[in-house]
Amino acid sequence: IRIYVPADSAAIALGADEVAEAILAQAQQRGIEIDLIRNGSRGMFWLEPLVEVETAADTTTGRIAYGPVQVEDVSALFDADFLHGGAHALSLGLTEAIPYLQKQERVCFARMGVIDPLSLSDYEAHQGFAGLRRCLSMSPTEIVQEVLDSGLRGRGGAAFPTGIKWKTVAAAQAPQKYIVCNADEGDSGTYSDRMTMEGDPYMLIEGMTIAAIATGATQGYIYIRSEYPRAIEVMQAAIANATKAGYLGDSIAGSSYSFHLQVRKAAGSYVCGEETAMLESIEGKRGVVRAKPPIPVMQGLFGAPTVINNVISFASVPRILERGAAYYKNLGLGRSTGTLPIQLTGNIRYGGLIEKAFGVTLRELLFDFGGGSASGRPIKAVQVGGPLGTYVPEQYWDLPFDYEAYTAVGATLGHGGIVVHDDTADLSKLARYAMEFCAIESCGKCTPCRIGSTRGVEVIERLVQADTDSALKPAQEKLLRDLCHTMQYGSLCALGGMTPNPVISALNYYPQDFGLAAANPA
Ligand code: SF4
Numbered sequence: 001i002r003i004y005v006p007a008d009s010a011a012i013a014l015g016a017d018e019v020a021e022a023i024l025a026q027a028q029q030r031g032i033e034i035d036l037i038r039n040g041s042r043g044m045f046w047l048e049p050l051v052e053v054e055t056a057a058d059t060t061t062g063r064i065a066y067g068p069v070q071v072e073d074v075s076a077l078f079d080a081d082f083l084h085g086g087a088h089a090l091s092l093g094l095t096e097a098i099p100y101l102q103k104q105e106r107v108c109f110a111r112m113g114v115i116d117p118l119s120l121s122d123y124e125a126h127q128g129f130a131g132l133r134r135c136l137s138m139s140p141t142e143i144v145q146e147v148l149d150s151g152l153r154g155r156g157g158a159a160f161p162t163g164i165k166w167k168t169v170a171a172a173q174a175p176q177k178y179i180v181c182n183a184d185e186g187d188s189g190t191y192s193d194r195m196t197m198e199g200d201p202y203m204l205i206e207g208m209t210i211a212a213i214a215t216g217a218t219q220g221y222i223y224i225r226s227e228y229p230r231a232i233e234v235m236q237a238a239i240a241n242a243t244k245a246g247y248l249g250d251s252i253a254g255s256s257y258s259f260h261l262q263v264r265k266a267a268g269s270y271v272c273g274e275e276t277a278m279l280e281s282i283e284g285k286r287g288v289v290r291a292k293p294p295i296p297v298m299q300g301l302f303g304a305p306t307v308i309n310n311v312i313s314f315a316s317v318p319r320i321l322e323r324g325a326a327y328y329k330n331l332g333l334g335r336s337t338g339t340l341p342i343q344l345t346g347n348i349r350y351g352g353l354i355e356k357a358f359g360v361t362l363r364e365l366l367f368d369f370g371g372g373s374a375s376g377r378p379i380k381a382v383q384v385g386g387p388l389g390t391y392v393p394e395q396y397w398d399l400p401f402d403y404e405a406y407t408a409v410g411a412t413l414g415h416g417g418i419v420v421h422d423d424t425a426d427l428s429k430l431a432r433y434a435m436e437f438c439a440i441e442s443c444g445k446c447t448p449c450r451i452g453s454t455r456g457v458e459v460i461e462r463l464v465q466a467d468t469d470s471a472l473k474p475a476q477e478k479l480l481r482d483l484c485h486t487m488q489y490g491s492l493c494a495l496g497g498m499t500p501n502p503v504i505s506a507l508n509y510y511p512q513d514f515g516l517a518a519a520n521p522a
Helices: 011-012 016-029 069-081 119-125 130-135 140-151 162-172 192-199 199-213 229-244 275-282 311-321 325-329 363-371 403-408 429-443 447-465 470-490 494-498 500-509
Strands: 002-005 035-037 051-054 065-068 093-094 176-182 219-224 261-267 308-309 340-348 354-356 379-384 419-421
Touching: 011 016, 011 229, 016 069, 051 176, 069 219, 069 500, 130 199, 130 311, 140 162, 140 311, 140 325, 162 199, 162 308, 162 500, 176 199, 176 275, 176 311, 192 311, 199 219, 199 229, 199 261, 199 308, 199 311, 199 494, 219 229, 219 275, 229 261, 229 403, 275 308, 308 311, 340 363, 354 363, 363 379, 363 403, 379 429, 379 500, 429 447, 429 494, 429 500, 447 470, 447 494, 470 494, 470 500, 494 500
Parallel strands: 002 035, 176 219, 176 308, 219 261, 340 419
Antiparallel strands: 002 051, 051 065, 065 093, 340 354, 379 419
16 A cells, blocks of 8 residues: 655645654554655645545545545554545545646646656656656757747746757857756745656756756756755765656767766845856856846857756757657647646635646636635735736636736736735735845846835835825826836846836736825826
């Protein structure tokens, strides 16, 4: 009998380690032999710790889930014979039949929670390294073309076509090229990178290795935020295992390609998620944004041509190579091809990871998946795309999740993070917080961001405090809009350039929170 208890950081925070220990102790006490596996999370956090049971008979029908399991439930679960599907109040039936999971299109996250993250044989048994193996029978040009044809765009937020980056680095003539994975995942409400690294680390290694073969790079780095100690630990162990098994190192799977991979621990700076600041940080310098050009694909890490992609971008590649570009391209909508792992957080009843093809609407995510607000109150504002994302009002909740559709209304999908607020939220406070966040995290290189963000906090405070009918009110609103315009167009990178998104959307869609009768965008 196999029992699965997640070792994902979120599950551990909710008591998974203690539950795993209690299960082992109970089994020993009762003389029952079990095989306890610490898997990744299925991403249904309100059910964590989610315990799954698989008997020999269940391998064809599926695992039975129980959750959320607390230490004090363990003895009763054994009494109810949960190891053989016995009835218990915490029983959720077949894991795969839970509607939250069933309604998803899991491409990247297909193995998440299914396999033992560090077991190479488990990974291989679930189509692991199938993409890499196919690559070894293709030319680098064909691999790049396959990624181009899939339409994959960067999942870190910028949505730049991944294949174009690869093509540029492949064409560059240089003695050394690099592959860098941006795993700094600093956006509020996001965790898909962390879950990938903790729950399916070989998928990231495979994607980066394919990128190396396609572009001629021989060295790679995974830049992981220091707030992710478990992801760092799992990735390091996975790199060691993959190297030992010949999937990394001097002769990848017996081929003439070589690729070496290392983890670099970040130091906790939001701006180091900006690709050039990240390169500075990997080089051992202070994380300050570089002016472009030169762009990293031409002169990146240590001045060499460098592919930089986010965790989910790399993690999408093995499936594309395994099943072909057409399979991936047929998922999604228009130029937004494939799937996006969406992270539902904040004031929401059923928060978690939802992988869907582009085209799902925010309303479906909030209500069909999320079940409405956790407080039971009406949802007022939804920030999509991290701390620099727009507050999306209800009038746009039926738009398809699609890069173009969101850009058309001044919003962004970013890294797929969604933070929900109910009607008690004060959007003027959230706008002030956006400016304060920018002031704290600014690298200080350019004036609109470094000084503008501090002035922004002050102007918002004056705007909110001004009497409703005083002349100061419209004057401060105008000043705030002018300042946002300067930050948007005068900042060197997205931190200063996108901080106006939450501020202006709060002002436009929720003017009453600033004490304004109506927004005055002119
Ligand atoms: Fe640095 Fe801000 Fe300028 Fe970006 S916008 S380069 S974070 S000062």
